[in-house]
Amino acid sequence: MSWHNAQDPMPGDKRSCDALELVIVPRARDLGGFSVRRALPSAQRRMVGPFIFLDQMGPAHFAPDTGIDVRPHPHIGLATVTYLFDGEIMHRDSLGSAQPIKPGALNWMTAGRGISHSERTPPELRARGAALSGIQAWVALPEDKEETEPAFEHFGAHLLPSIIGEGKAIRIIAGSMFGASSPVKTASPLFYADVAMEAGSSFPLDPDxxxxxYIASGTVEIAGESFGEGNLLVFRPGDRITVKAVEDARFMALGGAPMEKPRFIWWNFVSSSKERIEQAKEDWKSGRFALVPGDDEFIPLPDFGG
Known part of the structure; x- marks a missing residue:
């Protein structure tokens, strides 16, 4: 999904949990019947492991003949990770990929040296109106893989391992957890999981x-403190943390090894080099990115500074 102007997330109170480094409170932005909360990047925390961007999309319900229309736009130096709770999005990219994504499935697009893509509500859903809710993350690529060939992979929900029991359902989107591993091949060590919990259940978060x-819905308790929907809780490395569900809750667990050096981010471009981002700007402005077959529109280069 393309970067859009949004208010910066606000820092929250640290509370009393010793393991908790920071609480980031995204502010919702209405994009015309569709709200987005951006948790990363923020002024207080640019990345968590390789995760450099995290948006919650919706929840929303579109009236008939409406939907999302993210026109073709470019990326470099990252992988986009799209995961839905509800609804459907049609992904098309400059490699010729045309793949609908549904709840519980995963679209993993590696931009590498450069790719363009679009994300739209499919025509049949647009005609009757549909719900949409989910998370899009961007994962920065290691410096030696920033210029890799672009690629796209789709993993159906049945291909992502699930662990169900003791009042919780965990879908491992990427990495490994509790002895199970996702089939997704990542460019650096990371973990990413969708965790749904019934009230009273608990979840251990290992000391990565x-x-x-990121709490998508409900309320959880950690070390006696409660945290609700829309909070990104960033923890220090150290002891295992126990997350308890105060009520039915759903959150994304994420993290991994930090990047070897800081990353620059401008619009949809991520790189370890400012010069590379300037080149990407000129390449998109001059039409040197490959186009998306079957989608003739595009998002012009923004005029905001960076």
Whole structure:
């Protein structure tokens, strides 16, 4: 999905949990019947492991003949990770991929040296109106893989391992957890999971190098403190943390090894080099990115600074 202007997330109170480094509170932006909360990047925390961008899309319900229309736009130096709770999005890219994504499935697009793509509500859903809710993340690529060939992979929900029991359902989107591993091949060590919990259940978060939870719905408790929907909780490395569900809750668990050096981000471009981002700007402005077959529109280069 393309970067859009949004208010910066606000820092929250740290609370009393010793393992909790930061609470980031995204502010919702209405994009015309469709709200987005951006948790990363923020002024307080640019990345968690390789995760450099995290948006919650919706929940929304579109009236008939409406939907999302993210016109073709470019990316470099990252992988986009699209995961839905509800609804459907049609992905098309400059490699010729045309893939609808549905709840519980995964679209993993590696931009590498450059790719363009669009994301739209499919015509049949647009005609009757449909719900949409989900998360899009961007994962920065290691410096030695930033210029890799672009690629796209889709994994149906049945291909992502699920662990169900003791009042919770965990779908492992990427990486490994509780002895199960996702089939997704990542460019650097990371983990990413969708965790749905019934009230009263608990979830252990292991002491990875960098780790966080994004609460999509409900309320959880950690070390006696409660945290609700729309909070990104960033934890220090250290002891295992126990997350308890105060009520039915759903969150994304994410993290991994930090990048070897800081990343620059401008619009939809991520790189370890400012010069490479300037080149990408000129390439998109001059029409040197490959186009998306079957989708003739595009988003012009924005005029905001960076």
């Amino acid at each position: 190098e960098e780790r966080a939870l």
